[in-house]
Amino acid sequence: MTENQKKQIDACRENGLTISAIANVTGLSVSAVKSYCSRRNNSDKPFEASCKYCGAAVTQPKSRREKHFCNQSCYFRWRYLQGDLKRTVYEKECAYCGKPFTVESNMNQRYCSRACYHKARKGDHGG
Ligand SMILES: [Zn+2]
Ligand SMILES: [Zn+2]
Structure with a gap:
């Protein structure tokens, strides 16, 4: 993989392209793109998402599944809004x-x- 291809992958990722789309663009194999992306993910700063309920920044824990809420109470409030916990x-x-x-x-x-x-x-x- 050349430096140029790596830059291309980075640019594609910033534009939200999927792994297979990036593979098409760069002419690399899907597995090559995937392994490059996972290496990049590990070296990147912790990815931040926003809480689905209150919108606060949620720092994503490494090697754990994605967090969508800043804390448990936001999670339950959100579930409540979805109707999951409602006993109407x-x-x-x-x-x-x-x-x-x-x-x-x-x-x-x-x-x-x-x-x-x-x-x-x-x-x-x-x-
Ligand atoms: Zn929250
Ligand atoms: Zn009846």
């Missing part, structure tokens, strides 16, 4: 008997009970 009770109306009922997080539930569900499936519209 939804008020719905039974699609069969019309009776109001509540469901916890299951937005697909359309009937107040299994009985209504089965009756609706059978096409029996009650009496």
